[in-house]
Amino acid sequence: MCDSVEQPADLQLVRASYDRVADNYVAMNVGDLVPAPWLRAALGAFAEDVRALGPVLDVGCGPGTVTAHLAGLGLDVSGVDLSPRMIAHARRLHPALRFAIASATDLHLAEASLGGVLGWWSLFNLPRTVLPDVLASFARALVPGGQLLVGTHVGDGDIERTEVYGMPVTWTTHLWQPQQLAGLLSQAGLQPVAELRLPPTPAAPSAPALPAQVVLAARRPS
Numbered sequence: 001m002c003d004s005v006e007q008p009a010d011l012q013l014v015r016a017s018y019d020r021v022a023d024n025y026v027a028m029n030v031g032d033l034v035p036a037p038w039l040r041a042a043l044g045a046f047a048e049d050v051r052a053l054g055p056v057l058d059v060g061c062g063p064g065t066v067t068a069h070l071a072g073l074g075l076d077v078s079g080v081d082l083s084p085r086m087i088a089h090a091r092r093l094h095p096a097l098r099f100a101i102a103s104a105t106d107l108h109l110a111e112a113s114l115g116g117v118l119g120w121w122s123l124f125n126l127p128r129t130v131l132p133d134v135l136a137s138f139a140r141a142l143v144p145g146g147q148l149l150v151g152t153h154v155g156d157g158d159i160e161r162t163e164v165y166g167m168p169v170t171w172t173t174h175l176w177q178p179q180q181l182a183g184l185l186s187q188a189g190l191q192p193v194a195e196l197r198l199p200p201t202p203a204a205p206s207a208p209a210l211p212a213q214v215v216l217a218a219r220r221p222s
């Protein structure tokens, strides 16, 4: 069964914005997992749980850093991203892996076709009215026991971003409280597996301050 999700009104602006920041994103090594042992731990547990269940889709994979990390952990993983420039980097940096250009809102995933789905800091641009349907489409695409892993910025309200990674952008960052997001996963029919909360990080010489972050894992009931 396929699914139909409302397309966000700002989708083309978001795509153009990520196209503009993609080169700096790669040059600045944003999303590097080396200095992030707790994130690697979450990815490692996810990989262990879903490895035998089927293919994994990294939705909003950017330049493919996490896709490649999961492939290194033995997963049959591919990536999709809204931004053609991000996908061009992903293909260049990880030529052995499969990547495609697509929006999370337009994937038409087949029912029970995936062992795992990842939304790794890639769903926060989706309008609050759209995210529940996207999560429901991910839930339907999971095999029984398959897992969805979501990481995102924690907070209240929305931030209109006009400059990110040194480039002009036009996008909204929708902040979520962990319990709100857990509620959406439950509404999508998924059962909680794990929740990792990371506190705000103060600014350092080499990195900007970051708000609190959360990683949630949830599974399709067997």
Ligand SMILES: C[S@@+](CC[C@H](N)C(=O)[O-])C[C@H]1O[C@@H](n2cnc3c(N)ncnc32)[C@H](O)[C@@H]1O
Pocket: 014, 018, 030, 031, 059, 060, 061, 062, 063, 064, 065, 066, 080, 081, 082, 083, 086, 102, 103, 104, 105, 120, 121, 122, 123, 125, 126
């Ligand atoms: C902050 S980056 C994270 C990239 C990657 N997951 C990582 O951890 O490095 C957000 C990514 O989500 C992608 N994105 C934003 N909205 C999307 C959508 N509707 N569908 C697919 N990808 C989207 C952007 O193009 C961008 O590559």
